[in-house]
Ligand SMILES: CC(=O)SCCNC(=O)CCNC(=O)[C@H](O)C(C)(C)COP(=O)(O)OP(=O)(O)OC[C@H]1O[C@@H](n2cnc3c(N)ncnc32)[C@H](O)[C@@H]1OP(=O)(O)O
């Protein structure tokens with residue numbers, strides 16, 4: 418049986434750029450387009466040709482980039498009402514973009530025709546036909562986006578179909594049904610898409626939005642009844658709450674529906690990297706709970722789930738995470754069981770038996786620590802240090818003799834100055850250092866690193882990336898416990914550590930010490946291999 422091929426049409430650079438807070442530079446657009454091409458996307462919509470000079474600059478730049486798979490599409494609308502196509506600025510801009518593909522949207526819903534365009538139903542049909550014909554006469558592949566098609570069809574099926582016929586008769590290469598307001602249900606999308614697929618002899622596509630959180634479901638419902646072209650954006654970014662998320666549609670098409678949509682099925686392994694890259698270029702924080710590609714997509718927290726995946730991965734995983742370039746993560750918390758601890762110890766290269774008293778001891782200690790306010794979900798490095806301590810495999814890299822932190826403000830016009838001193842011992846050698854910083858934790862961090870770097874030069878690579886504080890029992894006012902979470906990095910790894918105390922400096926110190934000890938532990942492991 419031959420496998421059906423689905424064309425994936427990416428509009429991250431056009432509809433994705435309509436997302437609140439997102440603005441790609443022309444150069445960033447080129448970078449994203451190159452990645453989409455490497456991944457094997459069929460069409461890349463680069464921007465709205467008539468909208469702004471930056472989008473036009475993208476079309477100019479991308480012509481100099483040799484693409485392996487993707488065709489670049491310029492986006493625009495049908496001609497304005499009562500304007501000849503030759504006179505229309507939008508159509509002229511589409512030609513100026515000089516792309517092999519032009520995608521134009523036109524109206525299908527009478528409400529829009531009369532209340533938004535302020536024109537007649539007949540003129541709208543002429544606008545569609547004239548615009549498609551004009552672009553075809555200029556040698557373009559024309560994709561016709563039927564805006565508000567589903568709402569239009571529900572209102573007046575005859576008119577909505579007439580609008581599509583105008584595009585088809587004028588030579589459109591693909592009719593894309595747009596669920597513009599994002600409120601339709603999958604059954605409706607399936608029924609209406611099927612009516613179009615049955616009525617027209619040219620490829621039909623779907624462009625869905627996520628307002629009812631059904632963008633992906635609606636796109637798949639369309640494909641199920643014969644659509645062969647899917648429009649969406651990487652990570653689902655787009656106007657209002659976003660578009661159909663291609664980072665979910667693509668693996669669903671390939672892994673669940675057994676359809677082909679990439680030139681090489683192996684490229685699917687690049688999905689998570691592509692998603693992260695687009696987040697970076699859009700200057701957005703990745704959504705950790707994103708299906709397939711998010712940090713939490715294959716993170717197991719509950720003890721019984723961890724036990725299940727340890728025995729057979731399908732017990733709590735809908736796909737193998739590696740297929741989309743993701744990985745399984747085991748989280749540690751008060752909901753952990755012996756399996757969480759066991760797998761974490763294995764990850765660290767420790768030989769333990771899941772049923773051993775040591776594993777039970779770690780679990781008991783974990784429960785006690787969580788009761789005291791520690792939280793290990795974001796502090797995996799501290800948990801690893803805890804395992805080593807309980808299993809008596811912890812070798813302190815230094816002994817603290819004492820620290821002091823002073824905050825001073827001499828001049829009301831100037832900020833507060835922080836100074837920290839640290840005295841520690843490595844073997845018989847005692848080191849006493851002073852650090853200055855923007856705040857007490859920064860000063861303490863500087864002093865600690867300065868003290869250790871003579872003995873352990875790799876400490877120079879460690880940077881403090883994030884620092885967060887949570888008051889655990891605010892009703893205790895100044896005697897409340899404070900939990901400090903620190904994220905550290907060395908350029909190739911990042912790790913989290915935790916400290917808890919009634920004193921914020923002491924809690925920070927604890928998290929800082931775990932952080933440097935973890936780095937030294939990593940280094941020791943690296944040197945062993
Ligand atoms: C569903 C979608 O997401 S479609 C894509 C929407 N994307 C964008 O709007 C982003 C880019 N847009 C822009 O930069 C600007 O809107 C421009 C340059 C395209 C147009 O700017 P302006 O000429 O100032 O008009 P404005 O932004 O107010 O748009 C409304 C005009 O578009 C017309 N219009 C809207 N849809 C269509 C259509 N499908 N065909 C023809 N004209 C249309 C309206 O009738 C209105 O025309 P009027 O000025 O004669 O009343």
Ligand SMILES: CC(=O)C(=O)O
Nearest residue numbers: 522562564565595597
């Ligand atoms: C064309 C388009 O972006 C829409 O109808 O949503």
